[in-house]
Amino acid sequence: MTDRLVDPDPSAAPNMADVVAEPLWQVRLRLFWQGLRSGWSSFAESRIGLVGLGVIVLFGIMAMIQPILIGTVWEPAIYDPVLGYDAVVVEKTIVPDNEVTDPATQIDLFSARLLDPLLQVGDTLVVTVQPAPPSRQHLLGTDPLGRDVLSQLMFSTRAAFMLGIVAALVTVFIATTVGAVSAFFGGAVDTLFMRLADLIILVPFLPILIVLSALIDFQLFHLALLIGVLGGFGGTAIILKSQALSVSVKPFIDAARIAGGGHLHVIFRHIIPNVLPLSFLYMMFSVTDAISAEATLSFLGLLNIDMSWGIMIHQAWDQGYLLDPNRWWLMVPAGMSVTLLAGSFFLVGRAMDEIINPRLRRR
Amino acid sequence: MTQPLVKVEGLRKLYPLHKGVFRKPTEYIHAVDDVSFEIAPGESLGLVGESGCGKTTTGRMLVRLTGASDGQILLQDDGSMIDVAHVDRDGMKRFRRRVQMIFQDPYESMNPRRTIFDTISEPLQVQGIGTVAEREERVAELLEMVGLIPAPTFMFRFPHQLSGGQRQRVAIARALVIDPSFIVADEPTSMLDVGISISIMELMLNLAEEFDVSYLYITHDLAVARYMCDRIAVMYLGKIVEIGPTEELLANPRHPYTRALLSAVPVPDPSSVRPAVEIEGGIAKAVNPPPQCRFIGRCPWVQDICRRRGHPPLEDTGNDHLVSCYVAKESV
Numbered sequence: 001m002t003d004r005l006v007d008p009d010p011s012a013a014p015n016m017a018d019v020v021a022e023p024l025w026q027v028r029l030r031l032f033w034q035g036l037r038s039g040w041s042s043f044a045e046s047r048i049g050l051v052g053l054g055v056i057v058l059f060g061i062m063a064m065i066q067p068i069l070i071g072t073v074w075e076p077a078i079y080d081p082v083l084g085y086d087a088v089v090v091e092k093t094i095v096p097d098n099e100v101t102d103p104a105t106q107i108d109l110f111s112a113r114l115l116d117p118l119l120q121v122g123d124t125l126v127v128t129v130q131p132a133p134p135s136r137q138h139l140l141g142t143d144p145l146g147r148d149v150l151s152q153l154m155f156s157t158r159a160a161f162m163l164g165i166v167a168a169l170v171t172v173f174i175a176t177t178v179g180a181v182s183a184f185f186g187g188a189v190d191t192l193f194m195r196l197a198d199l200i201i202l203v204p205f206l207p208i209l210i211v212l213s214a215l216i217d218f219q220l221f222h223l224a225l226l227i228g229v230l231g232g233f234g235g236t237a238i239i240l241k242s243q244a245l246s247v248s249v250k251p252f253i254d255a256a257r258i259a260g261g262g263h264l265h266v267i268f269r270h271i272i273p274n275v276l277p278l279s280f281l282y283m284m285f286s287v288t289d290a291i292s293a294e295a296t297l298s299f300l301g302l303l304n305i306d307m308s309w310g311i312m313i314h315q316a317w318d319q320g321y322l323l324d325p326n327r328w329w330l331m332v333p334a335g336m337s338v339t340l341l342a343g344s345f346f347l348v349g350r351a352m353d354e355i356i357n358p359r360l361r362r363r
Numbered sequence: 364m365t366q367p368l369v370k371v372e373g374l375r376k377l378y379p380l381h382k383g384v385f386r387k388p389t390e391y392i393h394a395v396d397d398v399s400f401e402i403a404p405g406e407s408l409g410l411v412g413e414s415g416c417g418k419t420t421t422g423r424m425l426v427r428l429t430g431a432s433d434g435q436i437l438l439q440d441d442g443s444m445i446d447v448a449h450v451d452r453d454g455m456k457r458f459r460r461r462v463q464m465i466f467q468d469p470y471e472s473m474n475p476r477r478t479i480f481d482t483i484s485e486p487l488q489v490q491g492i493g494t495v496a497e498r499e500e501r502v503a504e505l506l507e508m509v510g511l512i513p514a515p516t517f518m519f520r521f522p523h524q525l526s527g528g529q530r531q532r533v534a535i536a537r538a539l540v541i542d543p544s545f546i547v548a549d550e551p552t553s554m555l556d557v558g559i560s561i562s563i564m565e566l567m568l569n570l571a572e573e574f575d576v577s578y579l580y581i582t583h584d585l586a587v588a589r590y591m592c593d594r595i596a597v598m599y600l601g602k603i604v605e606i607g608p609t610e611e612l613l614a615n616p617r618h619p620y621t622r623a624l625l626s627a628v629p630v631p632d633p634s635s636v637r638p639a640v641e642i643e644g645g646i647a648k649a650v651n652p653p654p655q656c657r658f659i660g661r662c663p664w665v666q667d668i669c670r671r672r673g674h675p676p677l678e679d680t681g682n683d684h685l686v687s688c689y690v691a692k693e694s695v
Contacts, residue, residue: 024495024499027519031478031519250471250472251466251467251468251471251472252471252472252473252474254423254428254464254466254472255464255466255472255473255485255534255537256474256485256489257428258426258428258459258462258463258464258486259459259485259486259489259490259537260456260459260460260486260489260490261485261489262489265489269474269477270474273474273476273477274474274475274476
């Protein structure tokens with residue numbers, strides 16, 4: 001009786017000379033590629049993940065083509081998201097007071113006479129409108145300062161990606177290291193990091209950022225780092241520590257120690273690789289958090305940045321157009337973008353959750 | 364007598380039971396209490412006992428996964444003895460080359476994200492032995508020795524692609540890769556099917572001869588111990604109660620606990636009537652045990668002397684057969 005596994009087709013088996021001849025990095029690359037492919041195939045089974053990924057790619061394209069458009073078809077003086085200006089002129093017919101049925105093409109006599117007291121009902125008047133509704137030149141209209149909304153939207157996408165990804169990378173780097181170290185060493189190190197995490201969770205996130213923004217002149221990159229550090233030492237560290245803890249009591253950790261591996265070897269070769277899938281998952285969720293935090297802060301006007309989705313909404317609110325259904329293009333595109341991009345990272349995270357956490361799979 | 368490979372003296376492991384945050388612990392679990400034995404080069408010692416008797420803790424102390432509370436572990440290395448409890452960095456390095464361990468659970472004892480090659484070559488890699496190509500050759504050679512043939516098809520698989528028996532073969536290959544002289548095997552076959560566990564035991568016996576290694580074979584199964592080991596030590600509540608050459612111990616069990624264990628071994632004969640087990644009750648807790656014999660609560664032979672005096676010392680009854688019982692000693 002034997003449990004030897006004899007390959008069904010010995011001729012297909014590589015022989016020893018070939019195995020040794022093939023450099024190890026090449027084997028590892030191949031295995032990595034295989035792992036990636038099988039990971040992708042289970043990811044592709046999840047519809048929400050694909051939808052999320054599609055939306056992210058769409059925003060990625062938007063972010064990339066804005067500078068190209070500025071350089072080619074869009075006149076920078078008009079379409080620059082921050083400094084551009086376009087006086088959109090519209091001919092309006094003057095109608096008696098209180099009889100305006102279509103504000104886009106009609107103007108009441110009282111308002112017209114403020115510009116020119118000699119005007120009569122039935123005359124036409126050339127006016128510049130700001131914010132201008134969507135037109136062929138400005139597909140999403142212009143903002144209260146006469147700047148192109150579509151260009152602003154696309155320009156801000158880049159910033160949102162930068163912020164989200166930097167914040168998420170910082171979060172995950174810190175949280176994984178902190179989690180693995182405190183799980184492995186336990187004791188005082190563990191207590192220190194976990195109480196720190198409790199403290200960060202205890203103090204609400206947004207008020208901290210508001211207070212800090214009063215002290216520091218916030219650039220977008222600083223905000224990304226701050227969100228990353230707070231997230232990394234906060235709740236994510238606790239979650240990743242619990243995962244690291246369940247890895248660090250497995251016998252293969254003992255085996256690595258018997259093999260002669262030191263602390264660093266055990267942490268970086270055995271614990272962290274087994275925590276990383278969960279880290280990637282929380283990376284997705286922290287992108288969502290970072291994008292929403294940025295939108296909130298710039299809506300409140302607390303960030304020193306030129307343009308972002310939050311600034312666009314702030315702009316609309318500042319000029320009193322926030323909930324004006326006739327000026328929807330000031331609010332809806334930016335608001336939708338925040339929701340969609342943050343949401344799509346969340347969806348990708350959910351789909352990854354299903355891969356990592358087989359219990360969530362409906363099978 | 365030749366120098367022993369491993370010499371354990373008065374080994375003790377106490378786990379404190381914390382009663383409060385600031386108070387000093389007053390109660391201890393005596394997981395391993397004053398255990399001494401020797402293992403000669405090439406000899407295999409079986410450590411037998413029920414769950415919780417301290418046999419795994421003993422094994423973990425021998426490979427320094429757990430520090431000992433008290434006592435000495437000496438390991439022979441090129442004629443000199445390394446004191447395992449007090450080694451410096453250099454001694455630790457030498458120690459790690461001499462001693463390996465095979466774990467019970469083949470599913471949890473390998474990192475699921477590393478290939479078989481990485482797993483087996485890990486001791487070589489962390490101790491910086493050989494070049495990459497040499498390690499590949501060595502791993503392939505070992506894979507063939509443990510019966511994973513053809514080796515190249517197994518080298519770059521992941522543990523989840525192998526069966527339990529195959530994984531245990533990989534674990535054996537990992538333990539042998541740095542050519543150790545002593546391996547602690549912690550119930551390596553208890554999680555495998557019967558047929559597969561026999562082939563694994565056979566493999567371990569053959570390789571022990573080939574590599575000239577000694578095993579400390581931890582098991583709860585006397586039949587397995589009989590198959591694998593030259594000598595058997597029976598543990599009860601942190602103490603060795605009987606130790607002797609396998610056949611001698613099985614033929615003339617002197618300690619009442621050993622006799623009870625033996626009477627629990629199934630006999631492949633449907634008509635045989637099993638003699639009633641003499642002992643009663645379950646295993647006691649080893650929290651601050653009373654000074655008398657550990658077995659006193661369950662012993663059918665208990666007498667005045669057992670109640671008056673401390674735990675009986677291990678005493679030779681001839682044929683290298685040591686037993687720790689006042690009554691059994693007298694009956695010899």
